[in-house]
Amino acid sequence: MSTPETPPPADASAAPPPPAERPTGLRAYSELGVCALLLAVGVLVLVDAVTMETVASVRGPVGPRTVPLIVGIALLVVAVLLAVDVLRGGRGEAEGGEDVDLSEPGDWRTVALLAGVFLAFAALIDPLGFPLSGALLFWGSAYALGSRTHTLTRDPLIAAGLSVATYVVFHTLLGVQLPGGPLMGVV
Amino acid sequence: MDVMLSASSASSLIDGFGTALTPLNLLWAATGVLLGTAIGVLPGIGPAMAVALLLPVTYGLDPTAAFIMFAGIYYGGMFGGSTTSILLNTPGESAAVIAAIEGNPMAKSGRGSQALAAAAVGHFAGGMIGTTLLVVLAPTVADLAVDIGAPDYFAIMVLAFIAVTSVLGSSRVRGFASLLIGLTIGLVGLDQMTGQQRLTFGSLQLSDGIDVVIVAVGLFAIGEALWVAAHLRRGGQGAIPVGRPWLGRHELRRTWKPWLRGPVIGFPFGAIPAGGAEIPTFLSYITEKRLSKNKQEFGKGAIEGVAGPESAASASAAGTLVSMLTLGLPTTAVAAVMLAAFQQYGIQPGPLLFEREPELVWGLIASLFVGMVMLLVLNLPLAPVWSKLLRVPRPYLYAGILFFAAVGAYAVGGEAIDLVILLIIGLIGLMMRRYGLPVLPAIIGVILGPNAEQQLRRALQISDGSVTGLVNTPFAVTVYAIIVVLLAWPWLKRLLPSARRSEGRRERVEDGG
Known part of the structure; x- marks a missing residue:
């Protein structure tokens, strides 16, 4: 807050904070890999739940399948929502730390x-x-x-x-x- | 009624001191605060990772000793963390972010000793007041909650899931992704009610489930070490040399009020699932800035901006313990890992804990008071010594983390395959840090997921499958109402322009730090 103001650019009206350097091209969308992973895990959980042998002695109305079905469907939904966010330009913020230098590319x-x-x-x-x-x-x-x-x-x-x-x-x-x-x- | 209650908690506390002051338990408290301070000072290791790495001690120690040590690590980590923030200006623990804003300019202008003293006494005051509030409130909360049933437990757990994904972090969808990863890991193994295999793929190894120690160590230790390795700062910055912390009369006049105000903000925020110390330290900072007569000093090293937030941070740790001990609701990563430790012992934290394990609970609470005194003694005169830890060569530090993570995972079952699972979970943790998925929802999903499923099924069993069985108590309805407010928060927030502006400012502050 005490830092000197940087000289405003030509159209200062909507000057956004300087964006951190972002990789371009394919690497910019590497976060879609996370979506793919969530999607794959979701499918895996659903397949496992559907192919589960039904046990005769299910106690109560909710069996061992219910929660995996919910989690699996939620994984698919979140994968799609995250993909939409990434394609719209949303980016996960890489975590900082005392010994973390985010200005260099990952080693x-x-x-x-x-x-x-x-x-x-x-x-x-x-x-x-x-x-x-x-x-x-x-x-x-x-x-x-x-x-x-x-x-x-x-x-x-x-x-x-x-x-x-x-x-x-x-x-x-x-x-x-x-x-x-x-x-x-x-x- | 109230008088009786406080009288009984006073006598329980005295019994607790009887437990905490035995030589062996004093030794564990000392070990905890020493380790905690060291860990707080060391970059890269937070208290959550430290407790995760120490989970294997639960195989050999009795629960009281283990929790006395863990609590010492939690509080000690906060003391030590502010030393690093003030002298290095690169806070690692989120609780210490605010300490750097005013503390580091103070250190740069040669007032580092005063900054360290304001922080240490602030932690002491916050911890003492917070723990006193814990003594007064926890038995009452436990009493009120003592006859809550399956639907209420389920509601609390859903609240925990929603709160950690919605309140924290910049992106909700990433929070939910993280939670679902955790819930999926929690599903692996035999279904607790029917014995049905889930996600085991016929493997005998997986049918026991993935041990929570392996998940916690993988996400917190391996994930963090690999992430730092990918971005290790070359030629690190030097810490600012500093003398013994002390405060003059002038500084005392400026700090005593912030020390007392901090806990008022910190304690309630620690008790609710709002991410621990991050929000209250920030709120305390803007409060002190608003109330200070020295506004022009803020940003350049105002001592109030160190004293208040640090006091709030320690008080929030005490608040965290209220909800963890009385409801079994973890609100921070450290509390989540401590909950995992309770599960290792087969103890269920919750309203009945105070009745079933009075020696453990009150011994733990009493040891918090003892630990605070130890921490003040350790940190006031010895801060310059602690700051030498900042010179540890980074390859040794992170190699050491990997080493102890491997030991911990192997100790779970003595099987090499666990090490491979540990590495896979560590790589997931690495991916999460790279793409901004918060770690806390995942760990809460793993720890509470299986429990939540059981409570859900139990509640629906009682109501014979009717969904109304989940909302048939006033307690559950209240909790669901809170959840709705949390979910609607982004829209509600637009009605509060001032809150939005200050949040924007906070992000700028953090970017600059």
Whole structure:
């Protein structure tokens, strides 16, 4: 409010606030993907509800189908309404945050890398045990997120320390058994 | 009657202090407020994500200890969040947005210590007054609601669904999309009444349903971490260095009234499903601006604009607990995740909670008072120390979030497939943040959806299928009337030009921040 007024453009009468930079062309309509997803989920829910085997012992007038039918139809309606909104130029507001810089285009490579690291962790936790695979998860994620200066020194040490400490805390304090794996078998 | 009631809640509160002041529970309260403050200061982690990540502790702790810790995190997150807003000017928690407007200019002009002190004492005052109101009002509300039945419960849940989608956010259709995603996730598994499989596709894994811990961690932690990863700010801004918070006599004269006014606005807004602290902090801000003798200072660092809203924020957290404990109605994301924790223990929050679990409820309430004192002691002298947390390297911070999210999801059932489900839900959370679908309706849909369906079917069973069975109590009719007003609000709002103008101004303020 104390910011100096920007010089008004030629037709100042209806000067809208400067719009945030928007991608053009196909990417501008990428939000239609959300509509497609809602539509697909809606169809899935409806098909599941309709093909449900009817149980003889339904108690009360409302069976297990009713709510899925309502949710499924509502999903289809919302998908259409959202598509109309997007085609009319409505855009969902991307969420901000302390560490979020929306002026740059999304870095989807990092996201893919993180998802890969996470899936690798899911695949390795049973054969390798938690301490080792957990350390790999932390180390790999930090690397994907741009930690480069200590890749082979500080990062693996922090990862190993965190992973082993978590294993011990969960095991002793909470009684939740995380798999130790061959490494813990040796220790 | 009233006197008797307050006398009985006074003695219950004393019993509660007996629970809260045992060494072990004091330790859990201290852990909660320490974690909460750290989490509030750390960028990227909000109290909802923190409680979600800590849901696995419900497997090992008794409920009283767990909730004392969760409540400490909730209040502590508010204290810590304002430190970040004031020193960094990029608020993460919505409750702390307003603190940045006046607090950051204060810090820039060398009055950061006063801003931090005004915020900390404001939180303390708001929390104390709010919690006192909670003590006075909650048993009364629980008493009034004690014989509500299935149709009333169903009405309350519909109110929660409509309120979180309609009051919050800029787009209703996106709110409803989010709610429906949550309701769909809640449908997966065996139907509770008939055992019918729904959306399981013959998978044994899915017939148990998707555990609410996995949904909460996926939406709040994985979704957030991936979203930040996609837009990570390179070469972050430095925090403004600051000394020990203190207030001179001159500032005290300007802040004591806003501290006391804040809770009046904050508490009622916390209790209704209107999005927690966001609206009351803003209302408190414009109130203080209107009442202040130093109007020209607003926008450049007026201390009233820090004191009032921060007090309102903490009081709204207390208001939130009233509706969560007495009606089982979560009005904020933190309350929703705490409700999930109650479900983990098989405890149903609601009017009967005060009768069935007096030790838990009153121990929790008493520990709020204890926690507020701890937070004041922690935050007033130590704010400069806390602000050092802002230097944590971001790769470590977000890698740590992913790590603990993975641990939490695996601890649910010890199955690697849960991690894959967690990642899928996290990707849904990422999409929601990218396209402006609010997360709160989805989580409320998952948590309340199955319960709402049961109440609906129970109500219709009693009325033998007649829809009138849903509206045959005055309570339910009142709630549906509120829902109609909420749904008609965009049209009603046009009749209130002043409210619209100030909302436009608020959006500009947030854009500038």
